[in-house]
Amino acid sequence: MKKLFMVLALASVSVAGMAQNETPEMKYSVATNSFWSNWFISADVMYGAFYSNEEKGNDFKKSPFTDYRRNLGASVAVGKWFTPGLGLRTKFQGIWGRHVLTDNADDNAIKFWNLQEQVLFNLSNLFCGYNENRVWNLIPYVGVGVLRNCSDNEYAHGGSIGLLNTWKLSKHVALNLDLGFNVSDDDYANASAGHAGYGHSIAQTDRYFAAEVGLTFNLGKATWNKTPDVDALKALSQSQIDALNAQLADAQAENDRLQNMINNHKCPEAQTVTVKEVTAAPVSVFFNINKSKIASRKDLQNVQELANVAKEKNAKLVVTGYADSKTGSAAYNQKLSQKRAETVANELVKMGVSRDNIEVVAAGGVQTLSPISYNRRATVAIK
Template identity: 55%
Template sequence: MRKLLIVLAFAGVSAASMAQNTNTVPTEKYSVATNSFWSNWFVQVGGQWNAWYSDQEVGKGLSKNPFKSFRSGQAISFSVGKWFTPGIGLRTKFAGIWGKTVLDDNKNTNKYWTANEQVLFNLSNMFFGYNPTRVWNFIPFAGAGISRSCTYNRYGQQFSAGLLNEFNVSKRVAVNVELGWNLMTRDADGVEGTYSKRNLKSKDNDLYAEVGLTFNLGKTGWEKTPDVAALQALSKSQLDALNAQLSDEQAENAKLKDALANQKPAEPTVTKEIVNTPISVFFNLGKSEIASKKDLVNIKALASYAKDNNSKITVTGNADSATGSAKYNKKLSEKRANKIADVLVKLGISRDNISIVANGGVDTLSPVSYNRRAIVQIAQ
């Protein structure tokens, strides 16, 4: 008996592994809406082969082979149930008709039926996410109920457990392969046992293997629900980017106002001094696209001066050190510098006259958003 249970357990574990290996494409995990009462109902029908291990056979040295004729028989089953979530369901299962009372190695008929209320756990959906196109679902179950020997007119309590494997043929139909165990009272097979120790041997046990069909009724499947956390994170990210862009533009406006306020009357040297003032072009968080095209107004003036004087230009890219790794910021600052270099080339500056410097992540300015910039100036 113990060896048989171990074999069934290993078979179930192997089935679970195989079930998940059939889905090599990663499954998207997401939340689903709670379904209505009338959704995700199902009925199941099947044929069983069962093997009985009776209390009264203990000590008689009978073969434990489940395929012995004095032990094995056939049965049919019918179930109705509902999935309340993609991972948890409930079903009522009726089974029986032909069984055995094991007294000796002769044929001992026991016509019976069982009724169990069982909780189903779809581990495929629980661990790998709900997937409406998954072919194989691995579903352990456990429950309790009653049994009745029609031959001997006896009732008893029982516990049930097992492994249900569903192979989806379509949205409405699945093929079932089920292994189960019913642990019953000692007279469930109609004969009161005499074994005194309180363990599995003092109970009547029914092991079964079943093949059947599942028919899904009404509305099936589950609808996605919005990922509130993801939406909040996205909104916060967008808001941070807008705030950073606003801060950058306000800082640049302040710089321009200060430059205009301190500008001296035009003199031959003034133009050169203004052109030699470093020009900042600002970027949004994690981006190499220019945040505001207004920054390019000053770039055009500097490019015009450089062309007229055949001057060299240095473009220095920066990223803020508060976000991203050092390696990421180094690459981002280089992308930003090259972005400005491309603009200068379009304005007529030779690429040979442009030097690129990538500072990586820096914290020279406050607030930190001001560091997301590229600095352009005439090389001294």
């Protein structure tokens, strides 16, 4: 039995390590919730098929449906998800069980309970990314605990492995199907009655399979919050700086042009020149990775100014969409850059710019700005 516990411990450590490695590759990252978030309770009806150490040497049928093996029971569990892919639950299982001494169902009936601490691994979230709208989740688990044969007043150490399937019915309720395999020391089935001489290998343990159907109830907050896209926030700040720098450069160029006109003007009469500052430099609108929805509506403030100038002068605007070349294929980035450009063009139309005065260009995946996330953008410029 010690060997079995070592195997279960190693399995839990290895899979937990896998969960840590897979989490950064999810569709999006999630923020850590408070201690009181993501708790759940479940209640199931159990069908159990028992295989006792005492039947060794007897040619009993192995079918889990024979009446001297099977029995009904129930289970309840309470647990918490610490990440979308890793959780713990405490599970109490039992009521009616078997120790298979004979092929007579009445001889084998006992009352028992099994208390386990189990580690849950949500493979759907670990490998496919967290999605709060996902209906089906595949959740293997491993656990250790203690069993008691109440009829014979025997205790034993136990271990379990299993596969939990859940189907979302609502935000707080899920249907679950739990298939588990449990092993214990041969003490569980009163080994002292003539089988104490067996060793504690897996072949000499008491075992039972359990199929459970029931409901899981999520308590309190049952979802996970997205973490902010840091790259996008940096890009938004950089876009504001780029816009200011562009305005300064444009104003300086206009001042130089006016100064040159004054220096070369031959008319002796003094003239007063009124200059209206025009922002002609491209304005950037940024997007999150793999998205064609504008990351921040604040970017449209600069676009509005450019749209006003274009309407006043009946000028044409060029909207150029970009994607970063580090993610996605060239064909996919071409389509994504087109969508981003179309999104900004639609915003310009809402601002009153004629669609005939808007030219849309898809530049595909590029790496002109650093960091690479700054390339997830669309620019607007007066043609």
